[in-house]
Amino acid sequence: MKRRNHVVLLATLMSATAWGQEVSLYGTTMAQMWKQDTPGFDKATFTPATQYLGIDATKLGTDNLSLHLFGWGRTDLSDASTLEGKSGGYLNYGYLQYRFDRANAEIKAGRMTVNQSTGFEQIDGVSVRTDLRGGFSVSAFGGRPVYYKTVDPRNQTDYEFQRDAIFGTRLGWRMPKVGEIGVSFLQDGTKAAKDLDIPSPIDYTRKQLGVDVLITPATIFDVRGRTVFDLADHAPAAPGAPDRNKIAEHDYTASLKLGGQFVLSGNFAERNFFAYFAGTNLPSLFRQDEKDMFRGFGGSITWNAPSTVQIVADYRHMHRESFGDVNRAGGEIRWASSEKTFQAGVGAHWVNAANTKFVDPATPYRSLSHKEARAWMMTVKGKFSASLDGILQRYDSGNPYLAGMKNVYEAVASLGFQATTNLKMSGDVSYGTNPVAKHETRGLLRAEYRFGFAKKGGR
Amino acid sequence: MARNTVFKFIGVALGLGFLMACSLISPETSYAPTHPQELSAGRPMCSECHSTDVAKGALKPYASFDHTANFVKDHRFQANQDANTCASCHAQSFCTDCHGGKVPMKPSIRLSDRPDRDTPHRGDFMTLHRLEGKMDPSSCYTCHGRANNDKCKACHR
Numbered sequence: 379m380k381r382r383n384h385v386v387l388l389a390t391l392m393s394a395t396a397w398g399q400e401v402s403l404y405g406t407t408m409a410q411m412w413k414q415d416t417p418g419f420d421k422a423t424f425t426p427a428t429q430y431l432g433i434d435a436t437k438l439g440t441d442n443l444s445l446h447l448f449g450w451g452r453t454d455l456s457d458a459s460t461l462e463g464k465s466g467g468y469l470n471y472g473y474l475q476y477r478f479d480r481a482n483a484e485i486k487a488g489r490m491t492v493n494q495s496t497g498f499e500q501i502d503g504v505s506v507r508t509d510l511r512g513g514f515s516v517s518a519f520g521g522r523p524v525y526y527k528t529v530d531p532r533n534q535t536d537y538e539f540q541r542d543a544i545f546g547t548r549l550g551w552r553m554p555k556v557g558e559i560g561v562s563f564l565q566d567g568t569k570a571a572k573d574l575d576i577p578s579p580i581d582y583t584r585k586q587l588g589v590d591v592l593i594t595p596a597t598i599f600d601v602r603g604r605t606v607f608d609l610a611d612h613a614p615a616a617p618g619a620p621d622r623n624k625i626a627e628h629d630y631t632a633s634l635k636l637g638g639q640f641v642l643s644g645n646f647a648e649r650n651f652f653a654y655f656a657g658t659n660l661p662s663l664f665r666q667d668e669k670d671m672f673r674g675f676g677g678s679i680t681w682n683a684p685s686t687v688q689i690v691a692d693y694r695h696m697h698r699e700s701f702g703d704v705n706r707a708g709g710e711i712r713w714a715s716s717e718k719t720f721q722a723g724v725g726a727h728w729v730n731a732a733n734t735k736f737v738d739p740a741t742p743y744r745s746l747s748h749k750e751a752r753a754w755m756m757t758v759k760g761k762f763s764a765s766l767d768g769i770l771q772r773y774d775s776g777n778p779y780l781a782g783m784k785n786v787y788e789a790v791a792s793l794g795f796q797a798t799t800n801l802k803m804s805g806d807v808s809y810g811t812n813p814v815a816k817h818e819t820r821g822l823l824r825a826e827y828r829f830g831f832a833k834k835g836g837r
Numbered sequence: 838m839a840r841n842t843v844f845k846f847i848g849v850a851l852g853l854g855f856l857m858a859c860s861l862i863s864p865e866t867s868y869a870p871t872h873p874q875e876l877s878a879g880r881p882m883c884s885e886c887h888s889t890d891v892a893k894g895a896l897k898p899y900a901s902f903d904h905t906a907n908f909v910k911d912h913r914f915q916a917n918q919d920a921n922t923c924a925s926c927h928a929q930s931f932c933t934d935c936h937g938g939k940v941p942m943k944p945s946i947r948l949s950d951r952p953d954r955d956t957p958h959r960g961d962f963m964t965l966h967r968l969e970g971k972m973d974p975s976s977c978y979t980c981h982g983r984a985n986n987d988k989c990k991a992c993h994r
Contacts (some may be wrong), residue, residue, distance in 0.1 A: 394872070404930070428941050432930045448930045452941045460941075468939045471929055477870055481863040482921055489927070491936065493917050498979050500938045507921075509863040524938065550918065555899070558918060592918060597884065597900040602914035626974075631911060635900070643907045649975045673972045680906050690906045696972045704972050710906070712953075718879045721953050733970055746968040752959070755954035766954035769960035779964065792950035806949050812961040822949065823984045 402830030405431040412820040413484035434830070442479070447472045467784040492519045494548045496564045496588035500524040501544055502604045515550040520545035523566055536574060540582040541567040548588075557592040557600070564588070566656065570611075580657035586626060587611040603630030608653030614697070621662075623671075626653035639684070644677040645694075671699045675704075688712040702734035709751070722755040733822040748773045788812070802826045815818040872926045881926075909955050913979065932944035936980050 389736070400689065407429050414422040424585040432448040444615035451467035458464045473488030486505040493516040494507065503521010510516060523544040527534065568582030590604035606627040615622055624812040630645040635640065651670045676694030683689070691709040710728030714720070749772045757764035770787040773780055788810030794800045851859040887899035902908070902915060902922060916923055916932075923932075935944050935957060957980070958966075970977060 406947070410942075410946075426941070432928070432946075434928060438940065446929055448933055450941055466941065467935075468941075470933045470937050470939070476948070477867065479867055480864060484921070489931070491938070493913075493920060498913075498936070510861045511863050514861075525940065547934045560918060590914065590917060592898065592901070592914070594898045594901060597898070600898060602901070602903045602918075604914070604917070631914065633901070633907065639906060643911075645911070645979075649973075650974070654975055655978075673976060674973065678907055687854050688906060689919065697973050699969050704968065712906075712988070714879060718877065721879075723953070732972075734968075741863050746964070756950075756952055762961050763950070765950050765961075767949070770866060771961060771965070779967065788951045788960045790952075794950055808949065810961070813964055824950070 392516070394396040400436045400830065402434045402828065403432070403828070404434075404828040405429065405831075407555050407825045409823045410820060412818065412823075416695070416815060424457055424459040424596070426452050426459045427455060427797050428452045432653045441476050442535040444475050444477075445473075446475060462469045467636050478548045489524065491548070494519065494562070496544070496562050496586045496604070499544060499564070499566070503544070513551045515551075515552070515556070517549070517550075518545070518547040530736070533580075536571070536578045536580065537582050539574060540571060540578075543568050552831075555595060559592075559680070560588075560590040562590065571657070575649040581610070581612070582657045583610060584656045599633070601630065601632045603628070605629075606654070607649075610656075612652075622652055623650045624653060641680040641682070642677070644675070646675045648673045659791040686714045686716060700735070701770060702731075704734065708822050710752075718757065720755070720757045723753045726750065746773065746777070746779065761796045763792075763796070763802075765792045766790070767792075779813065781816075783811070783813055783816075786810075788818075799814070869925060876926065880909065938981075 386500065387660055392570055407427070408426050409425065413423045414420075414424065422473075427451075430448075430450045430651075432446075434444065436444040438445060440497060447469075448471050451466060451468065452460075452541070457718075459467065471488070471490050471491055473486045473490045476485045478484065484507055487503075490505060491500050491501070492503075492505050493499070496622070497518075501519060505517070505519035505521060507515065509515035521542050521544060523537055525541070527536075530606050533810040544564075546564040548560050550558055550560035552558040564584065564586045566585075568604060570583065571578040571581040572673040576764045585608070587604050587609055588604050588802045590602075590605040592600060592602050594600035602767050604627070604637040607626065608624050608626045625648075627647070627649045629644045629649075631643065634642045649672045651672070667832050674694060674696040676692065678690055678692035681687075683691045689709065691784040693707040694705070695817050696706075706729045708725065710723060710725035712721070712723040714722075725788065727750045729746075729748050731747045742750055750770065751772075752767075752769045756782045757763065767788070768787065768789040770785060772785050773783070777784075788808060790808040792800055792804055792806040794804030802825070804824045806820075806824070808818075808820045808822070810818045812818065881904050882901045883904075884900040904917075908915070926969065934948065934954075940947075943958045945959040948954055948956050962969075
C-alpha cells in the first residue's frame, strides 16, 4: 500500500474513534541506547526511540461496530540503527469490525491478518465469516496482499504486478463428539510472470487448496493438522527431471492428556518448497525453484504438577533434503507461586547439527551444534516488578562462524514501577557477548500506558 | 430485449440465492465478544471451567485450548479453526507481539521484562538463524511473511 493510502486509511479510521463510546488507547514508548565499536565498522552510537500505539474503539454508533488499530513508529536520535534510514513505521493492522448478534458472524474491513485459509496472510481488504446450520461454518476474505520491500526495484515491480489481489475461503463442518473438517482455498495473485512486458522467470503467484482436520473423540485426545495442495500452473520441469510433488505441506499434531497432569504431544510436518512457497524475492535466502523439502517430527511430554510446577521434556528432528539433519532435545522446569507473584524457570537443550552438509565451497564449514542453557525469574511486589533472564549457547571451539568464540551469552535485568493503574515504567540493562559484538551493553527505558475501558486491549 | 431478460434472470437467481444463503445461517446467539470473567495471571486451563463436550453449545473443544506449554508454542491450528475463541480473551495486538509482519525489534527485546513469555529469537539469533533458517525456512513464514522483510537486505543480496 502506498504511503498516501496509509494516510487516508489512518485518517478515516482515526476519525471513527470520535464516535466510539468506549475507546481504549494503549501504547509503549521505548528508548534504547547502545554503542558500536566493532573492528571493520565505523564507531557509532544508536539511540532509537520507538512508539507502539494501539486503539480499540467499540460501540461506534451501535454495540456491534468496533475499530482496531495498531502500529509503530521509530526515529533514531543519533546514528541510523537500521538500513531503512533514521526513521520508519508500519501499520500492523487497522480495521473496522462488525459482529452480528447471531451465528458468530462478523465482517472486517481494512488491514488485517487472516489465518482462516491455508496459511497466515496480511491483507488490505475485507473478511467475513459466519456459522451455518448443522455445524457448518464459512469464511472468506479478499483484497490486496501487504507487500514487503524487495532488494531489486525491478523485482518489486514484478512482485506487485503479479500479486495484484489475494482471496481465499474456508468451509468447515464441526461434528459432535468427532471433531471438525475444513476445506480452504487461497489464491495470491492473478497475473502470471509471462504476462509482464519483459517476461520474468519468477512466478510470485500462489494457488493452494487446504484440508484441515480436528479429531477429538474424547477430551483427553485430539489430532489437529492440515494438508495443503499446490494448484498453481508452473512452467514445465526440465526434460528428464522428476515430477514435482503437488503436496505443499503436511502438518499434524496429536495430543494426549493423562490423568489431568501429563500431556503427551507429537508432531509431524513436511513441506515441499516449490509447492509451498511462490517465487523468491531474495534468491540468496530461498531458492524455491530448486527441488527441496523439509521434514520434521518430534514430541514433548509435559507434567503440570499440582504444586504449580511444570516440567517439559521435548525432542525434535529436522531434515532438509539439501542440508542434512538437526536434532534438538532438552527440557524446562517452571515454577510459580500460587498468587503468581513469583515465577522462575530453568531450561537446557542440546542441538546436534553434525550431520549437516557442506554447502559453500568458499567457506570453511563447521556445524553449529551447541548446548543451550537458560534461567529466568520475575517477581512482582506491590508496585514494583523485577526480572532476570540469562541465556547461554556453548559451541564447539574454533568455529569460523563465531569469530573465535565458544560461549555466546546474554543477560537481561529489568526493574519496573507501576506508577498508576494505567502507567508502568521500566528500565532494562542487558549485557552479552556474540560474534558481532564481544562486549554488548544495551540500555532500554520503557513506558507502558493504557487508557480506556477495553478488557483485553493489548493483552 | 434479450439482454434485459438475461439480467432479470440473473437478478432473480442472485436474490433467491441470497435468501437461501440467509436461511442456512445458524440461528444460535453469538457468544460473548469478551470473556465475562477476569482470569488470573498465568496460563489458563479452559477445561477447568468449560464443559469440554464438543456436542454442546458452540461445539467448541475447549480442552484443546488449555494453555499448556505445548499450546503456547504451537497453537496455529486452533488459531486457524477458531480465531474468534482466542479473541474472547486476546486482542489482535497480543498476536502482533510475535506475528507482526514487520516489527522494529525482536519480540524478545520488546518484551524483555517478560521472560515468562515464550518470545522467539531470544539471545543471539543472528548466529542461530544460520541454522534455523537453513533447516526450515518455512518456519520464518508465519511471522515474516512469505517473502521476508527488508531487514534481510543487511546480509542477503
